[in-house]
Amino acid sequence: MKIALDAMGGDLAPWSPVKGTLQFLQDHTSGMEIILVGDQTILKEEIGDSVPKGIRIHHTTQVVTMHEQGSKAIKTKPDSSIVQGINLVKDGLADAFVSAGHTGAIMATSLLSLGRIEGLKRPALAAYIPTATGGKIICDVGANPDARPEHMLQFAIMAAIYFDHVEGKPHPKIGLVNIGSEPNKGSDLYQEAHKLVKKELPNDFIGNVEGRHLLDSPADILICDGFVGNTILKFAESWVNLFIGQLNKQIMDKRSYQMVARMLQPVFTNLKKLYDYEEFGGVPLLGVNGVVIVSHGNSSPKAVKNSLLAAKKCITENLLGDIQHAITEHMVVVN
Structure with missing residues (x-):
């Protein structure tokens, strides 16, 4: 299982995402890979001399700040950690995306890149x-x-x-x-x-x-x-x-x-x-065609760890498939 984590998003990034990842992997090592999405130079400084087992860095050069208009992020900052992280899910290179970054940017990019589940x-x-x-x-x-x-x-x-x-x-x-x-x-x-x-x-x-x-x-x-x-x-x-x-x-x-x-x-x-x-970590963005967890902007390492756990649970329990089935049953109402 591969989970992409926005390592540049949130008030305490990159320290908190990195620390939270390390805490998560202490208890969840088998078959897990956390993809830290962000500037590799900054992340390697935070991690140390060598990248631990179970962690991979996906290098990006841009960050969507809280003061920007989130809906424009996918166009103005295509190499941001949010856009690139969600695209990893879109391309099948990650099973879920977790971020404590700009909620509007996460939502807009999820809709444009992943789309809605059918009928939603x-x-x-x-x-x-x-x-x-x-x-x-x-x-x-x-x-x-x-x-x-x-x-x-x-x-x-x-x-x-x-x-x-x-x-x-x-x-x-x-x-x-x-x-x-x-x-x-x-x-x-x-x-x-x-x-x-x-x-x-x-x-x-x-x-x-x-x-x-x-x-x-x-x-x-x-x-x-x-x-x-x-x-x-x-x-x-x-x-x-x-x-x-x-x-x-x-x-x-x-x-x-x-x-x-x-x-x-x-x-x-x-x-x-x-x-x-x-x-409780983050909350799921229900209805998009992929697992996306939105975390509190002030997420501590503990909150990041539990957000990763929430993403893992959504994947293993097939939350997306169950929602799709339930929405299909009521499609006639909202068409």
Whole structure:
């Protein structure tokens, strides 16, 4: 199995991609090759005198920065690590691509180079959210800020397949993020999406889910457009960081609290691990004709390692084929 990794993408590149690769290969050596895509001079300086077994460098000369327009990257920077990495998948030289780089460039290049799976209108990003009773998938979290009802149906179909791969639960319950539980609540988009998803997935759809019930509703899948989903995801991330920061501040203010905190350290460690995005690595770009994992821009080596693991799992469990089969079953609706 060969996974192409954008070694120049992300706030901590190239150190983090290289370090994360080395950590990944400590546990996954058999039949694995990680292709580090980036400037070979910089990467060899980071790696050291000799390239370890299981690593190969694919030399590129350009990098798509976060300040550039991602949709133009494939034309303006054809030798960038993102474009070249995705082209390795297109040409059959890699089984998957992982990047913490420019999300817009990853999406645009994936669409142009890999294309969509047959029958799909829009790809989507699906994120895993841990809760007290198990995880949930929210989709879309940024790929489609201007989605249509038929797109949201396909988000639901793809997210359900992905959830089954992550949690081992076929036919998960699907909810539509909305401002009220009644079917007639929300914008025209959400009202029409409600009708369509209910019609096509009557046994799995549970209706609207309000913001206050996102984490405790019976829904395993939370469907929304990319604008709403990305806002929810970023808010959740900032809230966790704020809560942990305030908790630490309160503890440090009193010596007696510090004594109790030391006793509860294992509890705090487990809680942090439960809600740490690094534990889950990247999220798949569902719907493109290839395995593409989009990682957090600030990915640490641990997050990179888990992103590579996510890519490996998508390949071995044939996520792409299962999504294609599910979309084909509902093609008549979106044509």
